[in-house]
Amino acid sequence: MNFKILKKSKKSNARLGLIETSHGVVETPCLVPVATQAVVKTLDSKEVQETNSQILISNTFHLHLKPSEKFVEKAGGLHEFMNWKKPLMTDSGGFQVFSLGFGRDFGTGKILKAQSGQSIKRGNNPKSVKITEDGVYFNSPIDGKKLFIGPKESIKIQEKLGADIIFAFDECTSPIADYEYTKKSLEKTHRWAKICLKEKKTKQSLFGIVQGGKFKDLRIESAKFIGGLNFDGFGIGGEFGDNKKEMPKMLNWVISELPEKKPRHLLGIGHLEDIEKIIKAGVDTFDCTVPTHYARRGILFGSEGKINLKQSKYLKKREPLDKGCVCNVCLNYRKDYVCHLLKAGELTALKLITFHNLHYFNGYVEDIRSKIKKGEI
RNA sequence: GCGGUCGUAGUGUAGUGGCCUAGCACAGCGCUCUGUGGCAGCGCUAGCGGGAGUUCGAAUCUCCUCGAUCGCC
Numbered sequence: 001m002n003f004k005i006l007k008k009s010k011k012s013n014a015r016l017g018l019i020e021t022s023h024g025v026v027e028t029p030c031l032v033p034v035a036t037q038a039v040v041k042t043l044d045s046k047e048v049q050e051t052n053s054q055i056l057i058s059n060t061f062h063l064h065l066k067p068s069e070k071f072v073e074k075a076g077g078l079h080e081f082m083n084w085k086k087p088l089m090t091d092s093g094g095f096q097v098f099s100l101g102f103g104r105d106f107g108t109g110k111i112l113k114a115q116s117g118q119s120i121k122r123g124n125n126p127k128s129v130k131i132t133e134d135g136v137y138f139n140s141p142i143d144g145k146k147l148f149i150g151p152k153e154s155i156k157i158q159e160k161l162g163a164d165i166i167f168a169f170d171e172c173t174s175p176i177a178d179y180e181y182t183k184k185s186l187e188k189t190h191r192w193a194k195i196c197l198k199e200k201k202t203k204q205s206l207f208g209i210v211q212g213g214k215f216k217d218l219r220i221e222s223a224k225f226i227g228g229l230n231f232d233g234f235g236i237g238g239e240f241g242d243n244k245k246e247m248p249k250m251l252n253w254v255i256s257e258l259p260e261k262k263p264r265h266l267l268g269i270g271h272l273e274d275i276e277k278i279i280k281a282g283v284d285t286f287d288c289t290v291p292t293h294y295a296r297r298g299i300l301f302g303s304e305g306k307i308n309l310k311q312s313k314y315l316k317k318r319e320p321l322d323k324g325c326v327c328n329v330c331l332n333y334r335k336d337y338v339c340h341l342l343k344a345g346e347l348t349a350l351k352l353i354t355f356h357n358l359h360y361f362n363g364y365v366e367d368i369r370s371k372i373k374k375g376e377i
Numbered sequence: 378g379c380g381g382u383c384g385u386a387g388u389g390u391a392g393u394g395g396c397c398u399a400g401c402a403c404a405g406c407g408c409u410c411u412g413u414g415g416c417a418g419c420g421c422u423a424g425c426g427g428g429a430g431u432u433c434g435a436a437u438c439u440c441c442u443c444g445a446u447c448g449c450c
Contacts, residue, residue: 036413057412095412110411141414172412209412237412244411268412289413296416297409312405342416343404350416 001164001205001232003263003284009372013255013282016372019055019263021087021164021205023079026054028263029279029372031270031365032089032287033358037062038072038082040292040358042351045084050328051358052366055086055164057287060157061093061149065142069160077162088163089287092154092196094189094209094237095268097136098172101126110239110268112175122180131171133188151192155199155206163204167235168196170209172267175239182213190225197229205232207265210254213238219250223257233263236283244274251281272301272364279368280377291357296350298342301357309353314339321352327359 007016019026033040033048035056040048048056058078063069075081078088103109105126106118130137135150149157154169170189173182193208200206208231212218226234236254240247247269258264263284270278270288278286291301298310302322307314309321317335329352341349371377 032412034413041413041415059412062413089412091412093412099412113409167412235412240411265412271411274411286412288411290411293410293413296413298416299410308407311407345416347415 003233003261005261007372009280009377010375012280012377013252014279014368014372014377015282015284016369017263017284019087019165019285023085023087023164024054026087026285027369028284029365029369030054030285031275031291031361032057032265032285034287034289034292035082035084037066038078040354041296042292042347042354043358045082047351047355048084048358049086051355052362053086053358054362055089055285056084057089057091058161058163059091059093059096060154060161061091061096061138063090063161064093064149064157065140065147069157073160073162077160079162087165089165089265090158090161090163090167091267091287092158092167092169092209093149094154094167094170095172096138097129097131097170098174100138100141101129101131102174102177104128106174106176108174108176110172110175111244112239113243118176120174120177120181122178122184124181131188133191135169135192136171151195152199155196159200159202159204162202165205165207165233166200168193168206168208168231170211170235170237172238173211173213175214177213177239179215179218182211182215182218186211186213186218186222190222193226193229193231197231207231207233207235207263209235209237209267210258211238212254214240214246214250216250216253219253220257223254227258231262233265234258235265235267237267240269247274248277248281251278251283255282270361272306272361275361275365276368276377279365279372291361292354295353295357298349298353300353301360309335309339309349310342312339312343321356322360325356325360327356329353329356329359 002020004018017028032055033053036059038058072081138147140147151169158166171185173185189211208226210222210226212222266283266286270286300309314335320330
């Protein structure tokens with residue numbers, strides 16, 4: 001992988017760039033659609049390409065469970081396996097330490113919206129996940145069998161999967177973890193980062209992950225430490241404070257400590273209203289489930305904002321899903337029809353909305369790229 | 378015409394005298410989803426066919442009535 005910076009904004013930390021891989025070039029800033037199980041749910045690879053997506057991210061944990069990396073390797077790697085010939089990333093499985101652990105125990109996401117009053121202290125372990133110095137024991141969500149993934153295991157799996165960009169194995173901490181817990185966790189993530197670097201034998205690009213939760217000194221410490229290692233790029237992970245207003249601030253702490261010439265990926269963030277802010281903070285790529293996940297709930301993003309197409313009022317609207325949109329779905333299908341499909345439980349509805357949402361998000365980011373080019377952002 | 382069975386929210390049902398200010402499922406309406414659980418979670422709306430009685434107390438027992446359904450003539 002090679003990262004070229006084409007332009008740096010004078011108005012913000014935003015920048016235009018190119019990530020060149022052996023599977024093609026990614027223009028940044030760029031949204032990375034999520035293909036957890038080697039598929040963008042509801043779409044085939046050709047359709048994903050028609051949404052103008054440039055790069056996808058799959059998940060090590062899920063693919064390890066099903067079908068297991070050995071089948072993917074036999075197929076010739078993920079690109080061949082899923083017939084996606086453009087660039088690919090794989091997430092390390094570190095996020096599952098959180099999502100299957102404390103995230104599940106406390107029913108909380110990465111962004112804390114309501115104070116629960118609970119906090120996670122040093123030495124605590126989540127109920128269904130056990131975190132040790134060498135890695136993490138999981139109960140398989142499939143058959144309950146005990147599984148173990150640590151930094152070495154994650155890298156080995158990711159090498160077999162064969163994505164262009166792979167991530168270091170980390171612990172994503174919960175927003176209700178206290179300072180002591182977060183600090184200890186961070187130190188472990190740092191030790192794991194070095195193991196990942198040492199373990200990797202392929203030519204794949206490896207990104208380290210900055211953690212540190214909502215704590216400024218830990219974030220800076222982590223960015224300095226991870227930024228000082230020989231990674232090809234950097235992921236910024238974890239939770240983002242008690243509310244979203246904190247996010248740009250946290251990004252500023254971190255990004256000012258990271259080497260300028262390497263790409264920065266923000267993990268798991270990308271609601272429409274966040275995108276411009278994170279790009280202005282200096283993020284080059286970011287993955288997010290919002291366009292695809294919300295689509296499967298009937299939520300369409302477009303020029304009217306966020307609308308729920310399952311509402312009966314749309315049965316009366318004989319108009320494109322999003323007026324003015326030129327995607328294949330909007331040119332061919334109307335709101336009344338998709339509303340009907342949703343109410344009838346027809347899968348095609350989910351596919352049509354997923355396609356449009358991805359097309360819309362990609363167009364939204366493309367707009368921002370051209371604004372950076374023109375010096376407007 | 379005679380006899381039986383049955384009538385609980387929009388639909389399908391639980392409930393056989395006090396635990397029913399009537400439970401559940403789907404539909405309707407609303408909200409929530411940020412390194413994804415492929416159709417989720419949470420909340421709201423809405424009902425004992427009608428009437429009279431028995432009883433401290435009735436969706437539940439009795440009678441009348443209306444309606445549905447089956448059998449017989």
